Amino acid sequence: MTDAIEKYSRSDRTFPLITNCIDDEVCEILVRYKHQPMLEKRHEQLKTQYNVTPVLFKNAERIEAFLFMYFIAMTIQALIERDIRMNMEKRGIASLPIYPEGRECSSPTAYRILSLFDNIMLNHIIINGREIKRIHTDLTEVQK
Numbered sequence: 001m002t003d004a005i006e007k008y009s010r011s012d013r014t015f016p017l018i019t020n021c022i023d024d025e026v027c028e029i030l031v032r033y034k035h036q037p038m039l040e041k042r043h044e045q046l047k048t049q050y051n052v053t054p055v056l057f058k059n060a061e062r063i064e065a066f067l068f069m070y071f072i073a074m075t076i077q078a079l080i081e082r083d084i085r086m087n088m089e090k091r092g093i094a095s096l097p098i099y100p101e102g103r104e105c106s107s108p109t110a111y112r113i114l115s116l117f118d119n120i121m122l123n124h125i126i127i128n129g130r131e132i133k134r135i136h137t138d139l140t141e142v143q144k
Contacts, residue, residue, distance in 0.1 A: 046074075080110040080114070081109060081110050098142060122134070
């Protein structure tokens with residue numbers, strides 16, 4: 001039993017990393033591997049946040065169309081996040097106070113960004129087909 005424990009302790013915190021990138025340096029492969037969870041984050045969101053599974057459509061075309069719509073939504077979500085974060089960096093903004101109680105957030109998600117605009121309203125008063133007045137909610141500094 002102690003031999004098995006000894007053998008296990010030597011291999012603890014190690015794992016095989018199998019690749020077909022035979023020309024790449026081991027360190028490069030490890031860096032790419034460690035970046036993988038960020039790439040798979042959107043795939044994880046399909047199963048957790050969006051609760052896409054199980055898909056109960058009867059034919060493959062409907063399943064493909066359904067998942068394609070989610071793909072488009074997630075692409076838009078990623079573009080919103082990228083745009084916000086790039087603009088934050090360009091303007092030297094380290095974080096935004098978008099969490100409850102105005103707590104700071106250094107990597108805003110699309111959900112958080114879009115929820116900032118939940119209370120925004122635009123009303124058009126139309127009489128006899130003619131717009132008489134336009135009323136809108138003023139933006140806060142964070143929303144701007």
